[in-house]
Amino acid sequence: MYVFPIQNMCVLTLGSVVMMIYAERFSLHSRMIVPQVLCAVCMSVVPLLNMTGAPHDFALVATLVAQFCGAVCVTISQSTSYGAGGTMGPEFMNALEAGKGIGGLGIVLARMATKWLLPPTEAGIKQSTNIFFIFSNSLIVLAIVLYVRLLDTPFAKKCFGDYEASRTNAVSRSDAASAAENGVGAGSVEMTAKGAGKREAKGGSEK
Numbered sequence: 001m002y003v004f005p006i007q008n009m010c011v012l013t014l015g016s017v018v019m020m021i022y023a024e025r026f027s028l029h030s031r032m033i034v035p036q037v038l039c040a041v042c043m044s045v046v047p048l049l050n051m052t053g054a055p056h057d058f059a060l061v062a063t064l065v066a067q068f069c070g071a072v073c074v075t076i077s078q079s080t081s082y083g084a085g086g087t088m089g090p091e092f093m094n095a096l097e098a099g100k101g102i103g104g105l106g107i108v109l110a111r112m113a114t115k116w117l118l119p120p121t122e123a124g125i126k127q128s129t130n131i132f133f134i135f136s137n138s139l140i141v142l143a144i145v146l147y148v149r150l151l152d153t154p155f156a157k158k159c160f161g162d163y164e165a166s167r168t169n170a171v172s173r174s175d176a177a178s179a180a181e182n183g184v185g186a187g188s189v190e191m192t193a194k195g196a197g198k199r200e201a202k203g204g205s206e207k
Helices: 003-025 028-043 045-052 056-088 090-117 120-150 154-206
Strands: none
Touching: 003 056, 003 154, 028 045, 028 056, 028 120, 028 154, 045 056, 045 120, 056 090, 056 154, 090 120, 120 154
């Protein structure tokens, strides 16, 4: 019972660190849409396994892989959504927190309802699980649709446009600084090697 929470939180912790280092290499929209689409695919694995009657061992491995990939997607989209909210203002950060609360409450109530309405048999448990995952997946699809609609508003276009311009400039400056440092390092090594060669030649002639 502890496998999924441990795996999920480890991925979230390590993924957040990686995102802080490398996230700016990718556009905001790619970090928002692609992980959510992939997360919807991962969320579809469990209902598909139930509907196809997959063997237990295969279903367990497939569920663990899907859960791991889904945690990676959640890490990327969640950290990116806070960055997007930060570019738009504090009221949007409050809306993000409210949305998380509403979504979390919604899926908990959905799980309670399916367990209460369906019998505690093997078929009933599978059916309640399928309904729960399909409902959760519909929330992800709704989030994607609403984000795409948000991109059409003039305010979001300005905020995200300014962010993308700042991001690309920062990445360019970082690349230029890294290239300069690597160039200086290579030049220093070359000069050191030449100096060592001259000293060796001088020492040999003196002998």
